Amino acid sequence: MPDADRPQELPTRLLTDPEMIDACQVRDFARVFRLVKTRAGIYPSMIARRCELTPSRVGEVIAGQRQLQHMDVIERIADGLRIPGHMLGLARRAWETPQALAVTEREVPQVPEPEQKPPASLPGPDVDSILALATRTSFSTATLEGFRSSIEDYWRRDDQHGGEALRPAIVGQLRYVVGILKENRPPTIQNGLYGIAAELARLTGWTYFDARQYNQARAYFTEALQLAKEIDDRQFMANVLACMSLQATYQDKPADSLALVTAAQDQSRSALDTTSRVLSMLSMREAFAHATLGNRNATHRAIGEAHRHFEQIQSSDPDPSWVTYFDEPKLIVDTGIAHGRLGEAATAEPLIADALRREDRTNQRGRAFHAFWLARTQLDQGKLDQACHTATQALEPASAVTSERVSGHLREFYEQLAPHRQEPAALAFEARLRELLPSVSGSLHP
Structure with a gap:
């Protein structure tokens, strides 16, 4: 786009301000919008236009009457206000200029080793986008299995080392899959891609939960729910709600934990393909919620249900891959x-x-x-x-x-x-x- 139409960059002093950094980290957009207005002179009507929001919605956010949690909206805010992706827990945005590491190095002249060749530069994000378009031809069930294998590998490495170092790769793959969902594909492939995107969103939420960054975790868990709802995968929706229930116990919100796991059980019961292993896992999450509330009898009853369901597991049950850990x-x-x-x-x-x-x-x-x-x-x-x-x-x-x-x-x-x-x-x-x-x-x- 012409430079005159390109959204102006936020002042460096604002992007490096601790208050702005904290507001972005917890995705407190009421504070973000207020800081953008007072420190950068970008008023609510301009924020609305840049971020493809209605002025009334921006006003409600600033007044604390509405929260913005949908990932599409968060990405529009990052792109519209030119907030670097990492500040909001997103992948690097396509408009972000490459880091000027090479320029910094050239400021201190160094003599390279005679035998060494300078490393080749990586292509910019715009080239990546062009190449991605050029290679988007067809997807098959083998492609879907490749995605699922990578997700299983992410979970394995998360168990071994934690998810902090994995998160940028997981988020990048999530954004890629969400991007290709906009294209028309056969229903079986499209539904498979929605399921993969939902799993990647839940995994991202889990890495934030494990890091005790609860606002970010909730945002990604919510996105996982929305993606699973698109294909009416009620078992997976129950799984995500169970994750959110577990998080609520860590946040000392036992009533929320019980409400969320009850909703998870309702989802699972409404699904025709729910397995005994899934029901057992959900009963155990219910036991955690009751135990956190101090409900002794209800905890013992839920534990008994978990064991009863587990005893009914058959080797032929079509368990989803995400519950085999149980x-x-x-x-x-x-x-x-x-x-x-x-x-x-x-x-x-x-x-x-x-x-x-x-x-x-x-x-x-x-x-x-x-x-x-x-x-x-x-x-x-x-x-x-x-x-x-x-x-x-x-x-x-x-x-x-x-x-x-x-x-x-x-x-x-x-x-x-x-x-x-x-x-x-x-x-x-x-x-x-x-x-x-x-x-x-x-x-x-x-």
Whole structure:
């Protein structure tokens, strides 16, 4: 487009302002719009025109009467106001100019090694777009399987190392799939692409949830719901609602957690193809919600339902790939955690210990997470030496994965250890903690 028609860039001083950075990170568009108005002179009517919104909608956002969570709208805001994608948790936008790293390097003259050749420059995002258009010919079931294989690989690496480093690749693939959904394709291929986009959106939301960045997680979970609704995949909608229910327990919103998992169960019951494994997983999420609320009888009933459904699983059941993780060790460990949330430590301990012995050793985050739960149940029973030994064993897998959720459980155990901090077992645990996880130990209160 001509330069006169190109949206003006926001001032650098605004894009680097901590208040703007924080507002973008949590997607508080009321603050973003106010800052854009006061610091850049872009008034609500101009914001509406640039972002393809109605002026009344912009006014409602600024007044705090409406929130903007749909990813299409968030992308229009990024593009219309020229907010770099990374500030809003998006992939790099096509209009963003390449980083001037080469220019910065040329400011300090360096003599290259005689044998070395300068690395070839990467093509710009505009070239990527042109090439993408040129290669969009046809998609087949093999293409869909390729996407699904990459998603399975993302989940495997997320279990092993955490999702922080994976997120840019996942978001980039999500945006690519959402882009090609705009083209006309045979219904089976189009529905498959919607399902893949929904899985990528849920995975992105999960990586934000695991990082305890809850606003971003909710936005992507919501997008996953909308994508799954397009193809009436009620089982997957139930899965996303179950994820949102689990997040609500971490946000100390147990009533929200129960409402969300109840909605998930309603979705699953309305689907003709819901499997026993899915129903078992949802019952266990219901148990978590009741346990967080302190509803003892309801928790025990939901645990019983989870086990009843699990016993009905048949090898021929057409389980969706996203629920296969919910195997017998996972059922057992979640049962223990539900009892632990109720304060029933003596019941919880042997269950979690048994599941840990059987858990896949490559799942570093799961092993760390469950070991800290085991240590907490042991400490609740006054088994200080055993609890510190278990927690020390958890430090190695915890150090191998980037997960704020795991770090949070470590902090909770450390705080629970406060009355015993000078005991030999506690001192040995703390020494090992500072050795393996200095970044976490530095943030702990003495």
